[in-house]
Amino acid sequence: MTHDEAVVTALCKKFPFLSERISVQREKRIFTKPLTPEEFQQIIPYVHRELNFYRACHVVGTDDGDTLGLLYILTDKNNTLLILRESVPKSNPVVKSISSIYPSILLHERELADLFGVVVEGLPEGPRYPLPDGWPEGNYPMRKEWNPKYFDKNTMTYNDPNVKEVK
Amino acid sequence: MNLIKKAIEWGTEKSPWIIHFNAGACNGCDIETIDSLTPRYDLERVGILKQGSPRHADILVCTGAVTLQTRDRLIQIYEQMSDPKFVIAIGTCACTGGIFEDCYCVTGGIDSVIPVDVYVPGCAVRPEAIISAVDKLLEKLKNAEKDENQQKNAEKIEEKTETAKNGEETAEQKEEPKNDA
Numbered sequence: 001m002t003h004d005e006a007v008v009t010a011l012c013k014k015f016p017f018l019s020e021r022i023s024v025q026r027e028k029r030i031f032t033k034p035l036t037p038e039e040f041q042q043i044i045p046y047v048h049r050e051l052n053f054y055r056a057c058h059v060v061g062t063d064d065g066d067t068l069g070l071l072y073i074l075t076d077k078n079n080t081l082l083i084l085r086e087s088v089p090k091s092n093p094v095v096k097s098i099s100s101i102y103p104s105i106l107l108h109e110r111e112l113a114d115l116f117g118v119v120v121e122g123l124p125e126g127p128r129y130p131l132p133d134g135w136p137e138g139n140y141p142m143r144k145e146w147n148p149k150y151f152d153k154n155t156m157t158y159n160d161p162n163v164k165e166v167k
Numbered sequence: 168m169n170l171i172k173k174a175i176e177w178g179t180e181k182s183p184w185i186i187h188f189n190a191g192a193c194n195g196c197d198i199e200t201i202d203s204l205t206p207r208y209d210l211e212r213v214g215i216l217k218q219g220s221p222r223h224a225d226i227l228v229c230t231g232a233v234t235l236q237t238r239d240r241l242i243q244i245y246e247q248m249s250d251p252k253f254v255i256a257i258g259t260c261a262c263t264g265g266i267f268e269d270c271y272c273v274t275g276g277i278d279s280v281i282p283v284d285v286y287v288p289g290c291a292v293r294p295e296a297i298i299s300a301v302d303k304l305l306e307k308l309k310n311a312e313k314d315e316n317q318q319k320n321a322e323k324i325e326e327k328t329e330t331a332k333n334g335e336e337t338a339e340q341k342e343e344p345k346n347d348a
Contacts, residue, residue, distance in 0.1 A: 132236035132272060141271040148271040153235060 003078050004030060007051055014046055015039070028080045034069060034087035037095055043084065048101050052076050056102035059109065061116045063144045068093050068116055072105075088118070097122035115142040179225050179251060180308055182214030183301075186224035186248075190241050190277065191267075192231025195291035196258035200228060203294035210298060221247040226304065229277045232260040232267040238280055245281045253284045253308075255300055262286045 001009075004024045012019045021033035035043070047053045053074040062069035070086040088095060097120050099106040110129040112118040117140035128135070139158050140146060150160045189197055204210050204217055211217075218224045221244045233241060245252070256277040259265040264275040277283050284307065287300045 132234065135235075146271075148269060151271060153274055156235075 004028060004080060007080065007082065010051060011043070011047075014050075015043060018043075028078070030080065030082045032084050034067075034085045037086060037088060040072075040084060040086045041096055044098050044101060047074060047082065047084075051082075053080075053082050056098075056105045057081075059105060059112060061112050061118070061142060063090075063116070063142065065144075066090055068118060070095065070112065070118070072098070074102075093118045095120050099123070114140075116140055117143065175251075176308075180305060182216070183225045183253075183305070184216045184218045184223055185226040185228050186218050186221050186244070187228045187230070188241060188244055190229050190231045190237045190261070191234035191273070192258060192260060196230035196261070199291050199294055200230065200257060200297060203297040208294045208298060210301065215301060221245075222249065224248055225252060226301075227252065227254045227281075228257060229254060229261050229283075230257045232264045232270075232273045233275065233277060233280050235272050235274065238274055241277075241280055253304055254281060255285045255287065255297075255304060256283045257287045257292050257297060257300075259288050259290045262288050265290070 004027065007030060008022055008024060011022060017039060018032065021035070023031055025031050053076045055075050056072060057075055058071075058073045060071040060073070062071070064087070067087045067089055070088070072084045072086065074082045074084065076082075086095065093116070095112075095118055097106075097109055099109060100122070106123075107129060109120045109123055110126070113120050113123065114128055114131045114135075117138075131141075134156050136156055136158060139151070141148065141151075146158075147160065151158050187197070187200055202208060204215070221227070225248075227245060227248060229241070245254070254277065256262050260267060261277045264270075264273060264279075267273045268275060274280065285300045285304045287296050289296055
């Protein structure tokens with residue numbers, strides 16, 4: 001049994017709901033299907049302590065229409081990437097911070113909060129990152145409905161003509 | 168005063184001091200800028216020194232597209248420099264905005280904020296190109312002084328001719344009412 005398969009079987013044994021939602025896409029690349037935040041919070045401490053995925057490389061945010069997707073990329077000493085996909089509804093995008101387990105993920109979570117408007121619970125107070133000072137509230141430039149055409153960079157205001165017509 | 172001005176011009180021509188500012192570059196052009204100053208290419212041997220403070224510098228060397236966060240800082244630094252001051256835009260991003268043009272947080276090239284004298288395209292720029300840019304800027308400086316002198320002379324000549332013409336015109340105008348009367 002290879003290392004990848006060992007990881008997958010261990011995860012499936014511990015968490016039965018993962019059984020058909022996790023797969024080895026190619027060597028050293030393990031992907032999961034979108035998980036709910038509750039399921040994700042169960043998996044993270046186990047993966048960190050028992051399976052020795054000691055390092056979080058990156059968080060990728062995606063806009064999937066009605067939902068926002070978050071890809072947490074974790075690695076271990078064999079350079080195996082475990083990519084845990086989390087999915088939250090756009091109307092209520094609330095996620096718990098994992099920066100108490102992976103401190104390096106703090107900056108990425110700030111980016112998620114700024115660029116995608118994900119509400120990250122448990123994020124310590126601090127300066128905003130990476131958007132500039134004076135950026136208007138409620139504008140998330142990485143969401144698909146946000147159009148840079150309608151953003152005035154001199155006055156820092158966003159005027160979408162389509163939204164006004166609807167109102 | 169004329170002597171002081173001449174001394175300043177001589178100093179800026181012979182030993183222009185530069186300040187380097189990263190307006191939002193990926194660091195590629197910054198490395199090349201430092202590379203052109205350090206011993207392999209060694210611009211310092213001809214008197215071009217890198218300064219820490221904008222108040223001591225003659226040339227502002229800018230890299231990268233201007234982001235909204237650095238826009239106000241770039242203007243501040245430009246205003247802190249003493250006259251005469253010059254700007255070199257290094258890299259494609261600094262010239263036009265490059266691949267970051269129309270991005271949500273980028274205003275465009277350096278010339279979208281402050282006037283630029285020399286553009287150096289390239290991604291990343293070669294140190295030879297930077298040296299060539301500095302050379303061209305110095306040539307431009309010398310020519311500008313010549314042009315200024317020529318312009319001043321031309322203006323003087325124009326003023327003389329204009330005053331002469333005006334004198335004639337006024338003389339004519341004065342004559343005209345007399346005829347009417």
